[in-house]
Amino acid sequence: MRMVDTIDVRHVLNAVALLLVVAIVVPFVVVGVPQLVGADHSFVVMSGSMQPSIAPGDVVIVSSVSPQDVAEGDVITFEDGRDLTTHQVVSIDTGDDGAPLFITKGTANEEADRRPVPASAVVGRVGLVIPWIGHVVLFAQTKLGALTLLGVPGVLIVVSELYDLVQARARSKEGDNR
Numbered sequence: 001m002r003m004v005d006t007i008d009v010r011h012v013l014n015a016v017a018l019l020l021v022v023a024i025v026v027p028f029v030v031v032g033v034p035q036l037v038g039a040d041h042s043f044v045v046m047s048g049s050m051q052p053s054i055a056p057g058d059v060v061i062v063s064s065v066s067p068q069d070v071a072e073g074d075v076i077t078f079e080d081g082r083d084l085t086t087h088q089v090v091s092i093d094t095g096d097d098g099a100p101l102f103i104t105k106g107t108a109n110e111e112a113d114r115r116p117v118p119a120s121a122v123v124g125r126v127g128l129v130i131p132w133i134g135h136v137v138l139f140a141q142t143k144l145g146a147l148t149l150l151g152v153p154g155v156l157i158v159v160s161e162l163y164d165l166v167q168a169r170a171r172s173k174e175g176d177n178r
Contacts, residue, residue, distance in 0.1 A: 027130050031059050031137060039063045039127055043077060043084055044134035049106025050075070050086060054126075057135040060086050061128035067100050067119030075126040076102065078117045086126060087113060095119075 034042045041062040048056050054075070062077045070076060070089060077086045087104035090112055095101045101116035139145035 027059075027133050028136070030061065030128075031130065031133055034061050037061060037128065040124055041077070043086070044137055045086060047106075049108050050088070051108045053107060054086065054129050055131070057132055057138075059130045059134045059137065060126045061130065062086075062124040063127050065122070065125040067102075067122050070100070070102060070122065070125060076104070076117070077123040077126060078102070078104070079121045079123060080115075080117075084123065085113075 030037055031042045034040060039061045041064075043060050043062065045054050045056055045058045045060060054060065060075075060077060065076075070092070072089050072091060074089045075086060076089060077084055085104075087106050089102050090105045091103040093101040093103065093116060095116075095118065099119045101118060102122070103112050103116055105112040140149050
């Protein structure tokens with residue numbers, strides 16, 4: 001193999017590795033800082049009420065929206081007591097005070113939700129769904145997850161540095177033997 005072939009393969013492998021890192025890291029950055037994509041919040045979906053379009057473990061990226069700008073068919077996240085729920089708006093009524101009341105439904109559910117959602121409970125409209133990332137986010141919130149996600153890269157860095165030191169030492173000894 002010629003030196004040019006080796007360099008080309010290395011460049012290609014480095015480019016592929018960089019693309020993989022970006023493809024893996026960018027979704028987590030968006031989840032952690034949704035403002036980078038013009039959103040305000042990110043939430044991990046915990047139930048299957050919106051399947052198949054949004055599954056448990058997916059992350060929804062939510063932008064604040066004026067209740068007057070919410071339309072039928074929009075998927076919104078709203079406060080439901082102490083919980084947050086993400087469901088689709090199936091119709092819009094008007095409350096006694098003239099404010100919109102949203103009738104919502106999980107796409108996997110047979111019937112609409114029992115209680116209409118008042119405009120004041122709307123957190124925002126879902127703009128983006130990132131599949132599976134929520135599983136990693138939830139795992140990272142455990143002790144084992146934090147240890148794994150911090151410890152494994154740390155160990156890999158130490159091993160890589162030790163390997164580089166051994167290689168440098170071997171090259172140094174090779175040079176001394178000439």
